[in-house]
Amino acid sequence: MSDEPAPASMRQAGPRDLEIVWQDGHVSVYPVAYLRRACRCASCVDEWTGAQILKAEQVPEDVRPVRIDPVGRYAVHFTWSDGHTSGIYSFDHLRAICPCAECAGR
């Protein structure tokens, strides 16, 4: 099942950047405010309609993770500086929202 993206490593790459190196060698660098806005938890995205509840402008530009915890074998959990704690980001989702030019161009 090599179509399942799995990180080889994950680290803070700058004051506002999270870096994931994937097992296939791809490198993703996420601005953390972008990640906060991409939260798909039930209070940020409507579970029934899929409509976006969280608006981009509601997220302060200087938002940052307080900590990031592993969730089982498939995801990570963010505790955010704006107090939001309910987001679980699966590796599938993280890979899908990689902002690099190559991925964003697809």
Added chain:
Amino acid sequence: MFGRAKRGVDEATVLEVLKTVHDPDLHRDIVSLGFVKDLKVDGGKVSFKVELTTPACPVKEQLKAECHRKVRELPGVEGVEVEMTAQVRRAAQPAGPVLTGAKNIVAVASGKGGVGKSTTAINLAMALQRTGATVGLLDADVYGPSMAMMFGIDGQPVITPEKKLLPMDGHGVKVMSMGFLSDPSRPVIWRGPMVHGLLQQFLRDVEWGELDYLVVDLPPGTGDAQLSISQAVSISGAVIVTTPQDISLLDARKGLLMFRQMRVPVLGIVENMSYFRCPHCGERTDIFSHGGGRRAAEELGVPFLGEIPIDPKVVPGGDKGVPIVVEDPESPAAKAYIAFAGQVAAQLSTLAAQGGGNVPHTPVMPGPIEWR
């Protein structure tokens, strides 16, 4: 006379012939796998150890016999001593700081209740323990914990000065259950968030020590408790228990999909209460239509780990606190559990050899990332 073989043999020749012995699960020879240890050659006497990746290896005796025979047949060899040992390897890296002492965490799950999941979990743990492995058993069935009775364990776990709970001893297996802490006469009613908190605490606060295998008896179904555990720890693999009469393909599939989403490898399906063997005449009767587990496994593309016969002794064994694998290890049901445990151990060894298995390995982070 001429042609008489020289006395003795050299190490290279012994290793050469041992290279023709293959581990059937790992599909490689035991020399390149690094299993051969402490090879000593003294004239015509040869001794060595074979270190497997699990003491529960289902083909341990065959491997031993093959090693013995092949070395014994070498010219110049007069005596062979083979010792079988095992060093259990990890099939998954721990996710975060929880349960890091357990090399392998095996979840026993079922799509619905009443399929004998707890009995299966107990006998799996006992069968692994009896091969020499260090084994723990966590009763995560917070709604109807049953381990205290099934193991005949009385009393309450000791709390260490570091505020850790020590597991209780059940015939050599380290056991921890909600049932040790709660009043058995009162039903346990927990809401989802309470279950989550309770399990988190349970996983963190029990002092398991080093374990080769931790068997986790999950509550039936695919709800909060199952999610909580799969999120809190890095489960090495899951076993799904079904029964033949269960129209259980649907249930089994639900369980399978849940584990796949959480990237927990499914080791396979075991069919419980599969058939009845008459203790008097030995005749086998399929009480329920039989073979549903095997069909489910084939259809879902996961290994079939075995079928456990109905044995009237299994239940009394459970109720008086002696699992059948201990009570009557020669009975058909106990033998079936032992064979099933061997399959589980073999699957885990294969995953460990592949570095995490068909589901990608997640050595993501050794612990949380604290943002600076």
